[in-house]
Amino acid sequence: MLNIHKLVLSLTLVLLFGVCGETWAANDAGETKPDSLSATEQDWTQLDEDEEELVVWDPIEPFNRGVFWFNDKLYFYALKPVARGYRAVLPEPVRESTSNFFQNLATPVRVVNALLQFKGRKAADESINFVFNSTFGLAGLFDLKVVQPESADGEDFGQTLGHYGTSPGFYLVLPILGPSNARDAVGSVADSLTHPVSSPYYLQMKQLEIIGARVYQTVNHLSLDRDTYESIKKEALDPYLFVRNAYMQSRAARIDK
Amino acid sequence: MRYIKLLILISCGLSLWVSPADSAESPKAQVKATVDQVIDVLRDKQLQGEPLRQTLSSLIRARFDFTIMSQRTLGKYWRTATTAEQQRFVSLFSELLEASYIGRIEAYSDESVSYGDERIEENRADVATTVHSGNTHIPIDYRLVLQGDDWFVYDVVIEEVSLIRNYRSSYGEIVRKEGFSGLFKRMEEKIAELRQSAGETTSQ
Numbered sequence: 001m002l003n004i005h006k007l008v009l010s011l012t013l014v015l016l017f018g019v020c021g022e023t024w025a026a027n028d029a030g031e032t033k034p035d036s037l038s039a040t041e042q043d044w045t046q047l048d049e050d051e052e053e054l055v056v057w058d059p060i061e062p063f064n065r066g067v068f069w070f071n072d073k074l075y076f077y078a079l080k081p082v083a084r085g086y087r088a089v090l091p092e093p094v095r096e097s098t099s100n101f102f103q104n105l106a107t108p109v110r111v112v113n114a115l116l117q118f119k120g121r122k123a124a125d126e127s128i129n130f131v132f133n134s135t136f137g138l139a140g141l142f143d144l145k146v147v148q149p150e151s152a153d154g155e156d157f158g159q160t161l162g163h164y165g166t167s168p169g170f171y172l173v174l175p176i177l178g179p180s181n182a183r184d185a186v187g188s189v190a191d192s193l194t195h196p197v198s199s200p201y202y203l204q205m206k207q208l209e210i211i212g213a214r215v216y217q218t219v220n221h222l223s224l225d226r227d228t229y230e231s232i233k234k235e236a237l238d239p240y241l242f243v244r245n246a247y248m249q250s251r252a253a254r255i256d257k
Numbered sequence: 258m259r260y261i262k263l264l265i266l267i268s269c270g271l272s273l274w275v276s277p278a279d280s281a282e283s284p285k286a287q288v289k290a291t292v293d294q295v296i297d298v299l300r301d302k303q304l305q306g307e308p309l310r311q312t313l314s315s316l317i318r319a320r321f322d323f324t325i326m327s328q329r330t331l332g333k334y335w336r337t338a339t340t341a342e343q344q345r346f347v348s349l350f351s352e353l354l355e356a357s358y359i360g361r362i363e364a365y366s367d368e369s370v371s372y373g374d375e376r377i378e379e380n381r382a383d384v385a386t387t388v389h390s391g392n393t394h395i396p397i398d399y400r401l402v403l404q405g406d407d408w409f410v411y412d413v414v415i416e417e418v419s420l421i422r423n424y425r426s427s428y429g430e431i432v433r434k435e436g437f438s439g440l441f442k443r444m445e446e447k448i449a450e451l452r453q454s455a456g457e458t459t460s461q
Binding site: 044045046047051053054055056092096099152224226231234235236237238241242245246249250253254 | 325328329331332333335336356357360390391392393394411416417418419422423425426427428430431440443444447450451454
């Protein structure tokens, strides 16, 4: 029932940014400030006109906090120790190449979504790199960067939906996968149809192989990560709120691009 | 004699004309100076414990405007707070941000920082920087406001996530549910925790 491979990938995302829902509320109305005011005269309690107050719709917060707690334990007691052992065994260049390989492998997902948003240039850049990296880059182990894309962030179906005005819906923390929202959860399922590993249309890998690939990708990713989640836990007054907001901001910024 | 007068006049005029642009160093140069100094201090293995913290603290306090950051973080709650609460918040928030910022920089002190574009609009500026760590490149943007000749940081945007907007939502929710007393208690605990873990790493 649960799409485990997607869950594992999401966990990585969640741990880094959280995956969450978001709703936007306008700035408090009617308080415009002239530009000529000096810093001390300015009302700094207001956000700038180009910024929007981010209000998360989190109707199932108690449930989400429960799952967040579970994912936290899973990270510290299972994934992280495995990643540490893995890091001790394999040198960094090998792990970087592994990461390149998975990054290259997911190109179809990014191309499809760039096309769905009529971002032709992005789709072309991604495709050119895919062709060169898959061949001369030895199946993607080496990122030759034949084309330097304007922005490094890849498109996904959650962003495609957002691009056409779909609101994020409620905030949702998924087991293993981590923070998400109604929109992005739907997006992940759609993306799994175009991803070479999980797609039922080509390669046609077995369920167990799909899970294995995702777990391996996650462990490899964590072996390169510099304790992002640890520093969030250490610094934030409430890591749950920090992750929720960071994920929302990050998704909103990516949809705008 | 007339020429000398004229020369003096011209040079005075010139210096007046040049000075506004000249006296204030560019925001990028000012950010770079602070970041480089912080990294230098962190690499200096002689400096440890309390003296290290003091040095970093004075460097950071010279570049960050914690009062503006506090106002922005509390938003509407700032306006309802008493003066005493405002002062208490600014002082706790400064300590907390300082400890977090030092922790972050410390983790990346062996990596390189490159400086991108600066964008200046009236008395505000954005300075783009990137921290390079192996294959990963983390964009960190500083938002600054001009006060006198100096640019002061009022927000740090890491990978498009504004820290102040993040704090604004978390702290707002904590104040709403637990009041200022609840918020202050949490902040004090967090500062103690961060100090302790910093002490552990420096004594290792």
